[in-house]
Amino acid sequence: MKARLDERLLRWAGLVEKRLPTLIPGEEQRPEVVHQAMHYALTSPGKRLRPVLTLVAADIFGGDPLGVVELACAIEMVHAASLILDDMPSMDDAKLRRGRVTTHLEFGEDIALLASFALLNRAFALVAERGQTLSLRRYTTEDMVHHLADAIGSGGLIGGQALDLTSSPEELDLERLEYIHSHKTGALFLAAGEIGAMAADARRRDLEIISRYAKNLGLAFQISDDLLDVTADSDQTGKDSGQDEGKVTFVKLLGVEGAQALTQELLDFATASLAPLGARAEPLVSLARFVQQRGH
Amino acid sequence: MPSPSPSSQESVALEQVRAELRNRGYLDHGFERVFLQDALRPQASTSALLRLLGRVTLMGAALTALVLSIGLAAVNGHLTAAPLDLLPLFLHLLIPASVVVAGGFASLALLVLALLRRHPGRHMVTVTFTAAVVAGVVVGAAAFYQLPLRGEERSPLVLLLVAVVLPLVLYGLVQLIEGALLGLAVRLTHRLPRRQLVSRRGLAWGAVVLALALLLPAFLAVGKDSSPQEAPSLPLGDSGNVLLVGIDGVNGEEVDYLLASQELPTLRGLLAAGGTLGSYPRRREAPAVFWTTVATALPAAEHGVRSLDAYRPLGMQKPLVESGWLRWYWLHVAEPLGLVEHRPVLSDLRRAPTLWELASRGGRPVLSVGWWGTYPAQALPGLVVAHGAYQTLPQEAPGAQGGSVASASETLQVDVQQLRGAVAAAPLTPAVAALPKGLRSDLEERAWRADLFYLRTFEEALALEPVVASLYLAAPDLVSSQLEEQPRALGALARSRLLLRQLRLLDDVLSGALPQFDGIAVIFDPGRRPEGDEGRILLWSRGRACEAVKEEVLDPESAVSGLFRLSGLPQSEELPPPPSLCPWPSPPATVETYGSREQSAGDEVQGEDYLENLRSLGYL
Numbered sequence: 030m031k032a033r034l035d036e037r038l039l040r041w042a043g044l045v046e047k048r049l050p051t052l053i054p055g056e057e058q059r060p061e062v063v064h065q066a067m068h069y070a071l072t073s074p075g076k077r078l079r080p081v082l083t084l085v086a087a088d089i090f091g092g093d094p095l096g097v098v099e100l101a102c103a104i105e106m107v108h109a110a111s112l113i114l115d116d117m118p119s120m121d122d123a124k125l126r127r128g129r130v131t132t133h134l135e136f137g138e139d140i141a142l143l144a145s146f147a148l149l150n151r152a153f154a155l156v157a158e159r160g161q162t163l164s165l166r167r168y169t170t171e172d173m174v175h176h177l178a179d180a181i182g183s184g185g186l187i188g189g190q191a192l193d194l195t196s197s198p199e200e201l202d203l204e205r206l207e208y209i210h211s212h213k214t215g216a217l218f219l220a221a222g223e224i225g226a227m228a229a230d231a232r233r234r235d236l237e238i239i240s241r242y243a244k245n246l247g248l249a250f251q252i253s254d255d256l257l258d259v260t261a262d263s264d265q266t267g268k269d270s271g272q273d274e275g276k277v278t279f280v281k282l283l284g285v286e287g288a289q290a291l292t293q294e295l296l297d298f299a300t301a302s303l304a305p306l307g308a309r310a311e312p313l314v315s316l317a318r319f320v321q322q323r324g325h
Numbered sequence: 326m327p328s329p330s331p332s333s334q335e336s337v338a339l340e341q342v343r344a345e346l347r348n349r350g351y352l353d354h355g356f357e358r359v360f361l362q363d364a365l366r367p368q369a370s371t372s373a374l375l376r377l378l379g380r381v382t383l384m385g386a387a388l389t390a391l392v393l394s395i396g397l398a399a400v401n402g403h404l405t406a407a408p409l410d411l412l413p414l415f416l417h418l419l420i421p422a423s424v425v426v427a428g429g430f431a432s433l434a435l436l437v438l439a440l441l442r443r444h445p446g447r448h449m450v451t452v453t454f455t456a457a458v459v460a461g462v463v464v465g466a467a468a469f470y471q472l473p474l475r476g477e478e479r480s481p482l483v484l485l486l487v488a489v490v491l492p493l494v495l496y497g498l499v500q501l502i503e504g505a506l507l508g509l510a511v512r513l514t515h516r517l518p519r520r521q522l523v524s525r526r527g528l529a530w531g532a533v534v535l536a537l538a539l540l541l542p543a544f545l546a547v548g549k550d551s552s553p554q555e556a557p558s559l560p561l562g563d564s565g566n567v568l569l570v571g572i573d574g575v576n577g578e579e580v581d582y583l584l585a586s587q588e589l590p591t592l593r594g595l596l597a598a599g600g601t602l603g604s605y606p607r608r609r610e611a612p613a614v615f616w617t618t619v620a621t622a623l624p625a626a627e628h629g630v631r632s633l634d635a636y637r638p639l640g641m642q643k644p645l646v647e648s649g650w651l652r653w654y655w656l657h658v659a660e661p662l663g664l665v666e667h668r669p670v671l672s673d674l675r676r677a678p679t680l681w682e683l684a685s686r687g688g689r690p691v692l693s694v695g696w697w698g699t700y701p702a703q704a705l706p707g708l709v710v711a712h713g714a715y716q717t718l719p720q721e722a723p724g725a726q727g728g729s730v731a732s733a734s735e736t737l738q739v740d741v742q743q744l745r746g747a748v749a750a751a752p753l754t755p756a757v758a759a760l761p762k763g764l765r766s767d768l769e770e771r772a773w774r775a776d777l778f779y780l781r782t783f784e785e786a787l788a789l790e791p792v793v794a795s796l797y798l799a800a801p802d803l804v805s806s807q808l809e810e811q812p813r814a815l816g817a818l819a820r821s822r823l824l825l826r827q828l829r830l831l832d833d834v835l836s837g838a839l840p841q842f843d844g845i846a847v848i849f850d851p852g853r854r855p856e857g858d859e860g861r862i863l864l865w866s867r868g869r870a871c872e873a874v875k876e877e878v879l880d881p882e883s884a885v886s887g888l889f890r891l892s893g894l895p896q897s898e899e900l901p902p903p904p905s906l907c908p909w910p911s912p913p914a915t916v917e918t919y920g921s922r923e924q925s926a927g928d929e930v931q932g933e934d935y936l937e938n939l940r941s942l943g944y945l
Contacts, residue, residue: 203341203342203345204345207345207346207349211349244350244351245351245352248346248351279342282338282342283338283339283342284338287338287339287342290339291339291342291343291346294343294352295346295351295352298351298352301511304450305524
């Protein structure tokens with residue numbers, strides 16, 4: 030059974046899909062090729078889990094999703110930019126991404142690299158622009174920018190990717206594995222949830238709840254990704270299968286059943302963390318359920 | 326929510342991974358939801374349940390023992406007098422608290438799970454939270470059931486300390502129980518909680534409000550300093566001699582009947598000479614508490630005697646006079662294991678002075694014979710023969726007078742040892758002698774000869790011309806409790822004969838004593854008698870005609886307050902006014918208090934013999 034987001038989450042994902050191409054320069058604008066590459070990478074079919082997390086987090090704390098959608102799109106831009114870099118020959122050397130050939134194969138490494146940086150910068154610009162219109166009491170635009178920068182920097186995505194690239198399978202222990210996953214994948218999940226909550230001016234305590242949820246969800250998502258690499262083919266995942274063969278993953282550590290059990294456990298914790306928020310956290314529970322179905 | 330179950334090898338790896346991840350902030354709800362974490366772990370249900378029960382027992386017992394030890398220390402006056410007693414008390418309470426918490430939690434868990442089975446899912450949080458709050462309230466109330474705190478604990482500093490610690494403990498307890506029940510519910514229903522009924526802040530405020538409610542009486546009492554006070558100098562008015570008699574084991578209807586049937590001529594004569602007979606509802610207090618209330622005209626909270634015995638857990642400096650429901654544990658578990666020292670209620674536990682103690686200030690002779698709560702006997706001018714003296718005199722060191730059983734002034738010519746010997750050798754009255762052998766020997770020593778000794782001692786000591794005299798007789802009560810087990814016909818017949826005989830004896834003694842006294846109160850209390858809901862008070866004052874009591878209750882405290890007045894003592898604001906039925910002399914003055922005594926809780930006299938005596942009389 031292919032995992033699907035529930036209707037409500039699909040609507041949020043649709044909103045993001047619709048908005049994404051409008052937030053970057055048109056493909057016909059100069060430099061056309063960079064813009065085309067940006068559009069190519071950004072609008073390729075994806076689940077939009079991270080921006081959906083941003084929108085849901087904002088929504089449950091009383092934020093206006095329509096006002097926050099640009100922040101959600103910024104998160105997706107960072108994700109798209111990271112995928113471009115991940116797929117490069119010097120890194121994972123991937124051929125397929127989201128059912129299409131990877132950006133560097135379509136536009137060349139040079140353009141892919143530029144498109145990636147362009148997307149990153151556009152993301153920061155969006156957060157800075159939108160943050161100023163939100164009239165927050167508890168947080169500032171700088172807080173959100175700072176969060177995003179941290180999630181991307183050497184203490185975030187970049188740090189995780191760097192360790193992933195420089196670690197040989199023999200020296201990969203659990204501590205390193207967790208570091209890689211929590212930084213490569215978890216950091217952006219965390220930023221997505223937290224920026225959404227901040228955009229709704231959520232209380233610190235609520236922000237903590239979202240952080241705890243996103244942290245567990247992010248790792249569960251990554252393990253489910255590892256599981257898919259083993260259990261699904263390229264048609265199902267939209268990317269090269271068996272890419273993790275030379276790597277240590279939770280699936281290799283624990284076996285398929287063990288990894289599934291751990292995913293389940295992480296998701297249960299993520300869900301249980303939401304109890305203080307009551308029924309309004311239902312979309313986040315649904316998001317966790319989606320990740321759970323994805324890994325099984 | 327059921328998880329796939331990995332193979333055993335993978336389980337080991339999974340456990341390691343899980344531990345590592347927990348160190349890194351995953352799979353963690355923080356302390357307050359520690360049980361939820363357990364519930365979500367894929368492990369065998371039995372071990373999960375045992376682990377959860379173990380944790381709840383340990384943590385819950387620690388919190389419960391803490392709140393109980395604070396409560397017990399507070400009501401026993403240890404927070405200020407012996408604060409270091411808190412630690413041994415806490416350790417002593419850990420054992421019973423563990424048993425209670427384990428049992429209580431298991432019962433609560435069964436109840437909650439049964440409820441959730443009927444109403445699954447959405448009621449999980451409500452049910453578990455409600456159960457946890459109820460449990461927290463019960464523990465808090467059990468610990469502080471005897472508020473208000475003792476006078477010496479009413480210092481704002483102590484109250485502040487209790488007011489800070491108590492909410493924290495209650496908060497922790499509710500969180501603990503809720504978390505554990507929720508964890509259990511999650512584990513067994515495979516459903517996750519989707520909401521939280523009350524936020525942490527809400528719960529914390531709830532704990533503060535509950536703690537304040539429990540402490541309210543104590544807060545209200547702040548400023549009412551009842552720490553031992555210097556005895557004020559008491560200006561005496563025109564004093565009359567007064568007599569207070571207490572008889573246990575006689576119910577009101579029996580008194581009415583015997584008076585109407587002219588069996589007790591002296592008492593009847595007192596009524597004819599302006600006395601009045603009133604009734605009061607049976608008091609459900611231990612006899613030491615009730616009769617001390619009578620002797621002081623003050624309630625137990627003020628006079629400080631609240632039970633028949635006290636316990637000193639090992640390691641504690643001072644004994645616990647009040648243990649509430651924990652008394653059962655001290656008596657049936659801790660004492661047989663040698664963990665506590667059992668002590669009887671001793672006269673030095675009483676904080677308030679008795680009528681005769683007050684009247685003796687200034688050296689006037691007084692007499693007290695056999696009254697509850699007078700062991701060891703106080704050294705007062707005149708003669709004090711302690712409660713239980715008949716049984717404890719033979720075990721006393723030579724020279725009983727001045728010892729712990731009887732004390733007397735040097736001028737007294739009454740030799741209580743000799744009197745006891747004479748009574749012990751006297752022939753038995755036929756009503757007792759005719760009883761079956763085993764029963765006779767029991768009643769003879771415990772009741773009949775003992776009361777005879779008190780009556781004879783009283784008669785002899787009247788030669789002292791006491792300004793205040795008190796006499797307590799327990800034979801009817803002891804006879805009644807002894808005959809309860811007899812075949813009904815014999816029991817009823819023997820008891821009524823013995824009662825009549827005993828009251829006639831008293832009536833005779835009163836007849837001889839009457840000329841010496843200007844005021845008399847005789848209090849007949851049902852004691853341990855199962856039947857009868859009322860006691861009677863006969864109140865008489867020479868030359869002052871009292872009105873007949875109609876519907877209203879005549880309180881023992883107020884009746885005795887009349888004797889205080891007659892004896893020329895000033896009126897204390899702590900005492901109820903004398904009953905308006907009789908004309909009383911004006912008090913020479915009004916004082917705030919008669920002062921209070923320092924409690925020593927029997928540090929000097931252990932009272933093992935007296936304790937044994939109380940046991941043999943069936944009181945403990």
